[in-house]
Amino acid sequence: MSNPYEPKTFFSKRFEKFGIDNLQGSGNATKSHNMNKAEYEVAWRTLYSILQSARGEKPIEGAHILDIGTGNGYYSQRLSGMDAG
Numbered sequence: 788m789s790n791p792y793e794p795k796t797f798f799s800k801r802f803e804k805f806g807i808d809n810l811q812g813s814g815n816a817t818k819s820h821n822m823n824k825a826e827y828e829v830a831w832r833t834l835y836s837i838l839q840s841a842r843g844e845k846p847i848e849g850a851h852i853l854d855i856g857t858g859n860g861y862y863s864q865r866l867s868g869m870d871a872g
Contacts, residue, residue: 798857813858831865 798813805812810823818826838847847866854863 794857802859807859810859810861813861827861831862834862 801816802812805816809820810827811818811820814823814827835847838850838852842850852866854860854866
């Protein structure tokens with residue numbers, strides 16, 4: 788019988804191995820932190836574009852945005868740096 792996927796356990800082990808600030812923990816473990824960072828940056832630009840489009844004329848700054856995930860908070864940190872939370 789195989790073990791079911793448990794996100795909390797999976798990511799706890801990944802962050803224990805790589806550290807919370809190394810994007811290998813939440814990203815692709817086979818790629819370097821810098822490679823993951825480059826891919827996260829592309830994803831961030833896409834997410835930002837989608838959020839901006841959804842807001843229409845209203846700026847993202849000051850918006851209330853909920854980030855739910857088991858990662859390291861990369862996108863939440865980016866948004867909070869813009870004074871969106």
